[in-house]
Amino acid sequence: MSLLEVNHIELSYPSTKLFKGRKDVKVLKDISFSIEEGTCLGLIGTSGAGKSTLGKAILGIQRPQQGQILFQGNDLYRSDKHTRQKMRRELQVVFQDSYSAVNPRMTAEAIISEPLENYEKLSVSEKRNTVIELLERVGLSEQDLKKYPYQFSGGQLQRINIARAIAVKPKLIVLDESVSSLDMVTQSLILQLLNQLKRDFSLSYLFITHDIKSAFSISDSIGVLEKGELIEQYESKDEFFSSKHPAVQRLRESILAEHPRFRTIRRNDG
Amino acid sequence: MIKALQKKLNNRKVIILCSLLLAAICIVTILAPWLAPNDPIMVNLAQKLQPPSAAYPFGTDHLGRCILSRLLYGARISLGYAALICMAALGIGLVVGVLAGYLGGWVDYVLMRIGDGLIAIPSLLFVIGFVGIWGAGLKQVVLGLILVQWVFYARVIRGMVISLKEEQYITAARISGSSSWKVIKKHVAPNVISSLAVMGTLEMGWAIMNLSSMSFLGLGVQPPTPEWGAMILEGKSYIRTNPALMLYPGICIMVVVIVFNLLGESLSERFGIKRR
Numbered sequence: 001m002s003l004l005e006v007n008h009i010e011l012s013y014p015s016t017k018l019f020k021g022r023k024d025v026k027v028l029k030d031i032s033f034s035i036e037e038g039t040c041l042g043l044i045g046t047s048g049a050g051k052s053t054l055g056k057a058i059l060g061i062q063r064p065q066q067g068q069i070l071f072q073g074n075d076l077y078r079s080d081k082h083t084r085q086k087m088r089r090e091l092q093v094v095f096q097d098s099y100s101a102v103n104p105r106m107t108a109e110a111i112i113s114e115p116l117e118n119y120e121k122l123s124v125s126e127k128r129n130t131v132i133e134l135l136e137r138v139g140l141s142e143q144d145l146k147k148y149p150y151q152f153s154g155g156q157l158q159r160i161n162i163a164r165a166i167a168v169k170p171k172l173i174v175l176d177e178s179v180s181s182l183d184m185v186t187q188s189l190i191l192q193l194l195n196q197l198k199r200d201f202s203l204s205y206l207f208i209t210h211d212i213k214s215a216f217s218i219s220d221s222i223g224v225l226e227k228g229e230l231i232e233q234y235e236s237k238d239e240f241f242s243s244k245h246p247a248v249q250r251l252r253e254s255i256l257a258e259h260p261r262f263r264t265i266r267r268n269d270g
Numbered sequence: 271m272i273k274a275l276q277k278k279l280n281n282r283k284v285i286i287l288c289s290l291l292l293a294a295i296c297i298v299t300i301l302a303p304w305l306a307p308n309d310p311i312m313v314n315l316a317q318k319l320q321p322p323s324a325a326y327p328f329g330t331d332h333l334g335r336c337i338l339s340r341l342l343y344g345a346r347i348s349l350g351y352a353a354l355i356c357m358a359a360l361g362i363g364l365v366v367g368v369l370a371g372y373l374g375g376w377v378d379y380v381l382m383r384i385g386d387g388l389i390a391i392p393s394l395l396f397v398i399g400f401v402g403i404w405g406a407g408l409k410q411v412v413l414g415l416i417l418v419q420w421v422f423y424a425r426v427i428r429g430m431v432i433s434l435k436e437e438q439y440i441t442a443a444r445i446s447g448s449s450s451w452k453v454i455k456k457h458v459a460p461n462v463i464s465s466l467a468v469m470g471t472l473e474m475g476w477a478i479m480n481l482s483s484m485s486f487l488g489l490g491v492q493p494p495t496p497e498w499g500a501m502i503l504e505g506k507s508y509i510r511t512n513p514a515l516m517l518y519p520g521i522c523i524m525v526v527v528i529v530f531n532l533l534g535e536s537l538s539e540r541f542g543i544k545r546r
Contacts (some may be wrong), residue, residue, distance in 0.1 A: 059445055085447075100438045103457050114456075118447035164446065196352050 009067035033202035042219030096177035098157035288533035308336035352477035365421025371431025472534035
């Protein structure tokens with residue numbers, strides 16, 4: 001049994017236009033895939049492809065109209081309340097913009113404590129120790145406990161978001177463009193951290209990105225999403241690079257060469 | 271003139287100055303029974319319309335009552351009930367606005383349509399109608415003013431909550447397992463309440479004005495209870511011979527309302543909606 005199984009989900013957002021009546025915008029069309037325990041599925045797509053919506057559907061906050069999402073064999077949207085609550089705990093998220101993902105009025109300690117307070121009954125000192133442990137786990141220290149979000153850099157704050165996500169020991173973390181807004185050096189450091197955590201806690205990731213390079217550095221398999229459809233799925237880098245699908249080719253061409261000398265500049269002026 | 275004054279005094283100074291003035295006004299209001307030289311409702315026709323003297327520092331009115339004492343006691347009613355209106359309107363507005371904005375759907379629809387119904391009628395007209403049904407009196411006026419005023423706050427707060435709801439940290443909190451109530455308590459309310467303090471200051475000025483207007487129309491406070499608006503009404507007949515009867519309460523209303531409004535404006539400039 002896979003950890004997460006997505007079966008033929010369809011999702012559309014309602015949009016009502018004056019005189020034209022109701023016309024729904026289909027964001028996800030017949031998507032199926034699965035994630036095994038301890039693996040990472042990379043999901044690549046251009047903006048507007050429905051990547052984030054898919055992430056939300058898997059997190060249990062955006063119900064798809066059709067199809068089902070099975071997490072550890074239980075339907076995410078049709079189980080009883082108790083099971084759903086338990087599933088919620090196993091599914092966590094790290095967003096793209098680390099600043100807007102935290103309440104600016106809360107300290108690092110309060111931010112990381114939030115899931116702990118909701119899911120575990122810890123005493124004040126136990127909670128604090130857990131938070132310190134988590135901070136150290138993600139490469140920060142006890143001194144950062146009382147700092148506010150504006151006192152952190154983007155990379156540090158993303159580490160706090162990661163600490164919050166792993167606080168209740170989830171099974172699957174949705175990384176929604178989690179490294180995309182960071183600079184290259186920080187990106188690779190965060191990716192290293194994520195790889196480390198994945199190994200230590202046997203975590204699974206759904207890594208949503210538009211950046212092929214970072215996707216390959218962490219994912220075990222790659223799916224390409226275009227206009228709400230999951231067009232192809234690849235188990236290895238070679239498979240991806242030998243694909244003939246036009247959408248994949250477009251994505252491939254968007255990768256910059258290591259050195260400017262090797263870059264082919266495509267002109268559109270004919 | 272106010273613009274030029276504001277340029278000279280910077281924002282911080284205005285806030286400090288207004289706060290000090292307000293503190294003074296509050297102290298005087300609270301200590302009225304000890305500060306007032308005479309009984310505010312004791313009629314003494316032998317002493318009517320007296321000019322200022324040692325016994326009556328501001329003189330007496332047409333029934334020989336001490337104007338200063340009446341002003342001091344009047345402040346308790348004007349300010350006290352204005353504060354009550356203010357808090358009640360903001361309180362209801364906060365609860366309704368947060369519920370409507372956060373829950374959305376039919377809750378939002380029902381609450382906002384009730385609000386629309388209430389503000390469809392101009393607020394003073396609504397209160398006059400209210401008084402028309404249940405008779406003149408302070409209770410009815412206060413209730414009527416609360417009823418029309420909460421709607422504005424509910425609308426503003428609803429808008430703020432709706433935009434807050436889209437913030438990613440609210441989504442993150444939900445994923446962290448926080449219930450709706452906890453999200454409202456920890457993430458939504460603290461962000462709304464700071465703006466609420468600013469709105470409250472502006473609301474005070476408005477409430478004082480309206481309460482006094484209603485009393486001036488004879489619908490609110492009934493004689494012989496001293497209240498600024500009612501005092502202006504009583505002094506109205508003597509405007510030619512003894513303008514002081516109207517002037518003193520008028521000045522009181524003006525000063526207090528200006529102080530509240532200036533403070534509110536400066537506060538909103540300083541602590542208003544600002545992001546990061």
